[in-house]
Amino acid sequence: MALEDIVHLEVLGMLEEAEIRAVGNRPRQYYNAQNVMEELSDHQFLKKFRLSKALVQELIDVLTPYMIEPNRLSSIPIKIKVLTALRFFASGSYQLDIGDNRSSALSQPSVSRCIAEVSILKF
Numbered sequence: 706m707a708l709e710d711i712v713h714l715e716v717l718g719m720l721e722e723a724e725i726r727a728v729g730n731r732p733r734q735y736y737n738a739q740n741v742m743e744e745l746s747d748h749q750f751l752k753k754f755r756l757s758k759a760l761v762q763e764l765i766d767v768l769t770p771y772m773i774e775p776n777r778l779s780s781i782p783i784k785i786k787v788l789t790a791l792r793f794f795a796s797g798s799y800q801l802d803i804g805d806n807r808s809s810a811l812s813q814p815s816v817s818r819c820i821a822e823v824s825i826l827k828f
Contacts, residue, residue: 741788754788755795761788771826781815789816790823 741750742758750758765787772783781789789811811819 742784753795754791756791761791764791768823768826772822781811781819785811786819787823789819793820 741753742762745753747758750761754761756764765784768787769783772786775782793816
């Protein structure tokens with residue numbers, strides 16, 4: 706192998722390492738979930754969650770002291786956790802469909818954790 710080929714391989718290796726570091730340092734991008742409490746009409750909200758907006762807000766206020774407050778920027782807010790669980794309880798549907806919903810935009814494992822966290826609360 707010629708010296709020129711060795712230099713090219715070394716440069717390619719350095720470029721690959723730089724690309725890996727650049728991808729690792731890129732900030733995560735999250736789907737901006739729709740705020741269903743504001744965006745949906747009272748009728749649409751009632752149809753989707755089987756509870757009124759006022760009752761859901763009261764439920765969120767009651768449950769919040771018993772739930773773990775998110776401490777990371779990427780954590781799921783308590784409001785989204787409760788709404789996700791309520792949506793599952795109201796529909797009895799598959800978790801994946803609820804996660805794909807634009808009001809939460811969560812993965813199936815995240816939906817499962819939300820349901821579990823809200824379901825086991827003892828107050």
